[in-house]
Amino acid sequence: MPKKKKLAIIVHSGTLDRLYCAFILGSTATALDMETHLYFTFWGLNVLVKGGLEKAGLPVTYKHMEEKMKKKLQQMKYPTLYEMLKRMKASGLLKIYACSPTMEMFDVKKEDLIPEVDEIAGAAAFLDLAADADITLLV
């Protein structure tokens, strides 16, 4: 069996625009039968707290476009961030990592996170898998 291609993304951002960017890449990758690894850190880690994905908005520079974008996404019947994440998980090809130093920095406990998180890990875990990946990105 040929080895699957591998995508590794550090999700540093917690804003709607960048999360959609990461999740669209991830969803497309799993649809293409690629192994997909999302390592959530900083603001990205904070949106993995239960209810966090639902609250994500746009950064200040684009804040004035937030309502319009959210409305448009609904009109397009675009899946929400959490729906996309669940679909990726259902593919069996997605692994979600929560950055342990960020959890300490923001006082986030394991039980605060959504259950889809696979592993709480430091940066070494990410570097290890990224060194072997075909595509590495930071969002």
Add this chain to the structure above:
Amino acid sequence: MPKKKKLAIIVHSGTLDRLYCAFILGSTATALDMETHLYFTFWGLNVLVKGGLEKAGLPVTYKHMEEKMKKKLQQMKYPTLYEMLKRMKASGLLKIYACSPTMEMFDVKKEDLIPEVDEIAGAAAFLDLAADADITLLV
């Protein structure tokens, strides 16, 4: 003939600082005879609308430095973003992709885009070429 090296950048940002970063990398890559692929999405896609590159400014965090930076670039006779893009195209080594889901989200039509765009494509096209690239980045 040896295979050319390949650079693939997702241009997610639409601000002056990050666009220059992407375009300087792209220009340098084409000068080094590397294949260069720029995939424009979200705010990046929006600046590919005719007149968009000319309007790009700094994000709110650095807004107070915008006029000074623009003046300095003129003093340095630095090429504008659009001039850089045209020069890269003239090398025959640059391919520009416009993200199709973003176009739907922002109601951007093909005819709204600058003529230098080579292809309207989804994320799969990017992942496909990025998996084979020597350098992948997201700006």
Add this chain to the structure above:
Amino acid sequence: MPKKKKLAIIVHSGTLDRLYCAFILGSTATALDMETHLYFTFWGLNVLVKGGLEKAGLPVTYKHMEEKMKKKLQQMKYPTLYEMLKRMKASGLLKIYACSPTMEMFDVKKEDLIPEVDEIAGAAAFLDLAADADITLLV
């Protein structure tokens, strides 16, 4: 002797959150015996000016969390950015590049930079080393 793994990061950002992200990745990489290359450009270059790392704060979107984060980092006895940079240098595995066009754009002279900078270089130097790296990221 086996070739060391290689991490190459473009540090475009100059804010606390993104600098910590880059420096944590870099520190972890050197601890894993990986060659680490940090290429500082734009806002990232500006923080390499003497006293710059100490002044880094959060972007406007997260400005309201800056004091709390700084206090928490002190409570955790987390090393400062400059301490982390010095430790990485001490490993002998880190090379720091300052982007020459950015220096011209912001009127930064060589003597303005912290002494840990190894080389003033253009984008070609980065692309050259990144093409050969195992992991490339832009922060």
